[in-house]
Amino acid sequence: MPYDPENVFARIIRGEIPSDRIYEDDEFIAFRDISPAAPVHILVIPRREGIASTADLTESDVPWTGRMVLLAARIAREQGIEESGYRLLMNCGPNGGQTVSHLHLHLLRRSSSRLPLRLLRRRWSSPRRPRRWWSCRKRLPPRRPRVRGWSSKRRVGW
Numbered sequence: 258m259p260y261d262p263e264n265v266f267a268r269i270i271r272g273e274i275p276s277d278r279i280y281e282d283d284e285f286i287a288f289r290d291i292s293p294a295a296p297v298h299i300l301v302i303p304r305r306e307g308i309a310s311t312a313d314l315t316e317s318d319v320p321w322t323g324r325m326v327l328l329a330a331r332i333a334r335e336q337g338i339e340e341s342g343y344r345l346l347m348n349c350g351p352n353g354g355q356t357v358s359h360l361h362l363h364l365l366r367r368s369s370s371r372l373p374l375r376l377l378r379r380r381w382s383s384p385r386r387p388r389r390w391w392s393c394r395k396r397l398p399p400r401r402p403r404v405r406g407w408s409s410k411r412r413v414g415w
């Protein structure tokens with residue numbers, strides 16, 4: 258994924274787009290995700306531009322990427338989610354689910370649900386109510402009456 262200097266995070270760093278910042282220093286900014294996939298969803302980004310994803314990292318990036326992980330852990334502690342648990346996540350490239358071409362770390366409060374992130378996002382942010390189980394049931398063909406004496410083999414062909 259090539260680095261786009263006009264990506265939203267670069268614009269947030271430059272102050273061209275507002276963000277709900279919870280931390281910033283000379284090196285990093287942390288702000289709340291605009292479309293949270295979990296009750297706590299914070300993004301930690303480096304101020305340095307030009308690194309689109311983990312695919313661009315080299316040996317020389319080890320010190321600051323380490324500091325970024327430590328910062329995420331510190332924010333988790335300050336947000337009171339250290340004990341309950343949380344998830345740190347980095348998407349890389351289109352097949353990794355990455356949409357913004359500026360390296361970033363997702364800090365998510367671990368949900369009790371075991372749904373994948375893609376589904377959690379839809380469930381958490383969608384204004385639509387989930388479909389009720391009985392409306393799913395309606396689409397099933399009517400049950401055929403059970404005939405005494407039929408073997409299970411004969412019913413397989415239905």
Ligand code: 5GP
Binds near residue numbers: 274288290291293
């Ligand atoms: P990715 O899918 O690239 O790993 O994560 C990008 C994240 O950035 C998504 O979770 C998306 O909701 C978030 N995002 C995209 N645009 C904005 C924005 O303008 N402001 C904020 N705060 N988050 C954004």
